[in-house]
Amino acid sequence: MSLQCGIVGLPNVGKSTLFNCLSNAKAQSANFPFCTIEPNVGVITVPDERLTKLAELVHPGRIVPATVEIVDIAGLVKGASKGEGLGNQFLGNIRETDAIIHVLRCFDDGNVVHVDGSVDPVRDKEIIDTELQLKDLETVENRIKRVEKIAKVGGDKNAKVEYDVLLAYKAALEEGKSARSVEFETLEEQKAAKGLFLLTSKPVLYVCNVDEGSAATGNHYVDEVREAVKEEGAEVLVLAAQTEADIAELETYEERQMFLQDVGLEESGCNRLIKAAYHMLNLQTFITAGEMEVKAWTFHKGWKAPQCAGVIHTDFEKGFIRAEVIKYDDYIRLGSESAVREAGLLHVEGKEYEVQDGDIMHFRFNV
Known part of the structure; x- marks a missing residue:
């Protein structure tokens, strides 16, 4: 299932820095407008601790997480709807995405030029809107x-x-x-x-790009954004893109965790953003677990068992017979599929079963 979130914003708000952190791709990042001319696409994994815990029990050959595509789109300026700047290209690129990650500059830095001369995230949001x-x-x-x-x-x-x-x-x-x-x-x-x-019509996530000192608490710019969007039903996420870039350069997990603790965070902003984007698209995950692999599969919330079977292969949906379902918590508590079966907690479900996030699935089919 190929799904895309487009990162948008005015020039020099931190879009490409954020994209680089998310995807480990190296989109050009410079202190002038329109440094990102062609949309950069990065395939990013959705953090899911459940896969790691299952792998500790199953010992698979590999772990395959869910993914979402992130597209870094050229900065937009006032008049884009009439073709100003790279307007037509920007609008064409964003039309192809499923959701929008709208980056707003919420930090002061005299060394980073703002295209409109001053920092005002609410004004910037309204320009793009x-x-x-x-x-x-x-x-x-x-x-x-x-x-x-x-x-x-x-x-x-x-x-x-x-x-x-x-x-x-x-x-x-x-x-x-x-x-x-x-x-x-x-x-x-x-x-x-x-x-x-x-x-x-696309769902939107507002990302307030702040300085390192505001990464954990936010600042007055963030408060202004929250007030401006409170009736939209949109989520506001706070992160410091440059700090995230510094964290991404560290080699070990322990070093990254120490850095996060130093700035008062339990989890990186990039991880929080990826999870928020995944949920913004109304997506959930079911899991298959075996000796070959533990794999996360993406589906839309509310899908029935045959539709989810079709995510693996169209033949699974066409010839669907039944689904064998184990709840994640039961698997972790009992330690193996065989133990779950012995406890009578493996559920056999038919075509009307609505798959739940975290379900461990095995499909029976015939074609």
């Missing part, structure tokens, strides 16, 4: 012109649904609201809305 909303409004208005006549006189039910969805989006965008603020009740409306691929 406005540009994305303007582009979406243009998309919606163009689409209305194409479907309006069909919806009104053609008797096409789908066109009527799409037209109503477009009008709802148009009203919200004209008020300066993002498309994700509009909720639709029927499945038909939701399907039509999804098919428009609007930029502001």
Whole structure:
């Protein structure tokens, strides 16, 4: 399952530094706008301590964690919706992602130039929001012109649904609201809305890039961001990108943990961000555990057993018979699959079983 989060923000807010920390790729990072011209893509692993604990019991040949793709996209400036800066390229790249990681500069440093001359993360957020909303409004208005006549006189039910969805989006965008603020009740409306691929319909995680001294506590800039986004239902995550870069350079786990303790953190900001991005996409993990490998498989929350079987192979879904399910806590407590079976805690589930995060699965199928 290939899923992408796009890192966006104004130039010089720390996007590429953060990307480098996340992916261990070395995107060019420099103190001038547009140093990232082509989107860099990094495949990052989702931290999951459950895999390590299972491996200690199973002794597999390898551990395979879940992954998410992170895309570092060129910095956006005011006027991007009209093609200013690298606007068209930026908007095209972000349209292809599933979710947005919006990096906001929340630190003072006279040696790092701000494209607008001063540090104001709320203003920066509004600049990008406005540009994305303007582009979406243009998309919606163009689409209305194409479907309006069909919806009104053609008797096409789908066109009527799409037209109503477009009008709802148009009203919200004209008020300066993002498309994700509009909720639709029927499945038909939701399907039509999804098919428009609007930029502001994507879920967003705000990342406040702070100085090292604020990594554990935040600062007044972070407080301003939280106040500005409190009605969006979006998560705000605080990290110090340069500090994360310093941590990433350390060779051993012990050294990294000591560094984290020194700045007052229990877990690195990168790990917290990866987990937050994974959950923002409404993703969960089921696990397969055997001598060959302990592997995490990504699925959408709410999926039934056959859909999850299809993540492994399409034949598993087509020929699905049943799923054998062990709860992670039972496996860890009893120490082996055979012990779980003997205790009567291996559950046999059918097609309607809704898979839960952390389920250890074995699928039976026939094709």
